[in-house]
Amino acid sequence: MVRQGCKLLLESQNIIIVAEAESGEEAFRYLNEVTPDIAVVDLSMENMGGLEVISRMNMRYPEIKIIVFSMHDDPFFTQRAFKNGASGYVSKSNPPETLIEAIGHIMTGGQFISPDIAKKLAFDQYYEATAHPLKQLTSREIDIFHRLAQGKSSAQIAEDLSLSRKSISNYIGGLKKKLNADSTANLIKIAITTFKES
Incomplete structure (x- = not known):
């Protein structure tokens, strides 16, 4: 529904949609056939997470400009997305016209952050003033942490990410150490709290 709404909005401004994808893997299959000027990417996707998609797309197709369109308005995600x-x-949460405005800025060589996030970034130098629990995690760890918040089991996460259960177990062990969680249940509680606030 979100993709359909975006498509109708963009087409109303005479923007041509060359492809749509439900996952990162599907997006890269399309990119073997078409090279868009701009890719609109959600961070919450099945299998390959949005941050990883951005990083890989930037490495393989640096000519494509990337806009994140996400439910996450936490400045952490903005910082990580730009870094990637x-x-x-x-x-x-912004009006639909904000996405059109963002495309206009980026097509002329600029960058764009929606006003709500820009205010958060400016407020008290957010990243210097707070110890955000996700700041120390890699993109892969964030993908796994996010899935724990969604209530997924290790087996489901392994299937989503095409990894072995042992690899997921190792990642979860690393997450516990980084986030000072004394059990998997405590880690899941931290994950739920973190993404509820994001």
Whole structure:
């Protein structure tokens, strides 16, 4: 439904949609056939997470400008997305016209952050003033942490990410150490709290 809404909005501004994808893997299959000027990427996707998609797309197709369009309005995600190669970030709580505005800025060589996130980034130098629990995690660890917050088991996460259960177990062990969780149950509680606040 979100993709359909975006498509109708963009087409109403005479923007041509060359492809749509439900996952990162599907997006890269399309990119073997078409090279868009701009890719609008959600962070919450099955299998390959949005941050990883941005990083890989930036490495393989640096000519494509990337806009994140996400429910996450936490400045952490904005910082990580730009670090991975995004040129714009728009939270879904903004009016639809904000996405059009972002595309205009980026097509002329600029960058764009939606006003709600820009205010959070500016407020008290957010990243210097707070110890965000996700700041020390890799993109892969964030993908796994997010899935724990969604209530997924290790087996389900392993299937989602095409990894072995042992690899997921190792990642979870690393997450416990980084986030000072004394059990998997405590780690899941931290994950739920973190993404509820994001």
